[in-house]
Amino acid sequence: MLVRAFVPAHITAFFVPVFHDDPLKTGSLGAGINLTKGTNVFVSIETGTLERHIHVAFNGEPVKRENAVISYSVAERLVPEGFIGEVEIWQYFDFPNGYGFGNSAGGALGTALTLSYRFGGTWLRAAQIAHEAEVRHRGGLGDVIAQLAGGIEVRVKAGGPGIGVVDNLFFGDYKVLVVPLGKLSTREVLDGDVVKAIEAEGSKALEKLLAEPTPERMMALAREFAEKTGLLSGELLELARELDKVISTPSSMIMLGKGLFALVRGEEVESAKRLLTDLGVPYDVTEIYEGKPKVGRWFEGDAK
Template sequence: MLIRSFIPAHITAFFVPIIREDPQMSGSLGAGVNLSKGTNVFINIEEGLERHIHVAFNGEPMSRKEATITYHVAEKLIQRDFKGEVEIWQYFDFPTGYGFGNSAGGALGTALALAYIFKKTLLEASKIAHEAEVIYRGGLGDVVAQLTGGIDLRIREGGPGVAIVDNILANEYKVFTIMMGKLETKRVLDSEVVERIRKVGRIALENLLRNPTPETLMKEARKFAVETGLMEGELLEIAKEVDKIIRLPSSMIMLGKCIFALIRDDEVEKVKELARDLNVSYDIVDIYWGKPKIGRWIPEE
């Protein structure tokens, strides 16, 4: 049986990390955008005499140490008495560590595909994905955002069934991204900058909830990125160049050394030309409206 799931990539515009003893009560407040590209997970199972789990990222086999979150999810969802081979293949449209929610995409995609196979509910599976993300510091709010889709507003923290996530309903935008490097989520979440992030992030969310529009989202995202000190140097200089040719402010992807902007159709060629002039890696994708996809997969001939 071969099962495929698709989880949208998720960009966080700003956030307020809230970590408690119970992972399901931990999470983040904030806002972000789900993308039409993301993570595809393929799971194949075959019954046998012994239980084995194999994980691969973009075709490369991963050890338990390298894929701790995925193995955690798998062990929780595969029936205890199951014996056989479980192959988990995760393919990412965006590079890992750049702030596109790959960790959560892999965790949630694996959880939903295994839930489909072993007859668990979506809520049960997604709670396990969120738990793994929190315990191993993969992220805090990506799972609940990816379950919701669109331009998300995380207005109460927690895992699936606890968090409250709303949407800004605006479908006239595409998402332009410039990818320059990695930031390690765990390192930021464990650093002294967290208190500053919490303070500035709460102000940003309050302002956005008073006027929940794409314009306010990008304005508050930029203020958050600069005032927390996360966006500086070359990243800030490139963002200023982007701002000269689009209507809304650009900002930094949390957490990656990357820039994102909401653009309209008539701005697409302008940003492409700028990216080529700057000689930077970029992409332009649609906003993903909807739920994760899951079902049996039959390879094309």
């Protein structure tokens, strides 16, 4: 039986990390956007072998346990101990790993949903296991709960699924322009001195956004956050300023990746594409993904 899941890519606009001894009370406040591209997970399960094996592959290539710690830890919790057979977890990512698109959480949540679908469980428990693995192995703090909410999300109470609270903004007909340029280590940023500035600026941004909860305001606050924390600077900031000349809502920095994102609509889409093409910079345009991740059998019983 082949089970698949889709989990949207999630871009964080601004955030406040919240740590706690209990991983389910650890999380983040902040805001972000879910995209119609993201992580697809396919789980293939074969019985009739003599041992219990779990394999994980990223984009078609098997990965070692130490390079997929989060997914393996989720799988170890959800594949019953007494299960004999081969469990293959194939994860495909529409964006590169480490670029700030929530791939790690997408893989964890997609793995948890597909395995729970197959071996038993519920959405909430699957999501909690994915969140805990993310927190313990420092993949991220708020991506799982944000991906569950969909749309343009605002984390108003920190914590994992069932504890944290996520709100959503109304957003009309925007598309999302993304400019993925490279990696930033969430771990290194969260271990550095910048954390104090992130906490102060993130809290301010959240308060201001809730006073005026619109997508345009979110982008302006995201930009303020990115500049004031010093995370957005140098060439990336220059590129953001170039981009802003052809779009009406400020662009901002993908938290945390070396990259930019912006809300675009109408003619701005083509103007922005032209500019980025002229500059020789990679980009993608996606829709905003609404609703929950998807999970189900590859072929339903009554498929046409």
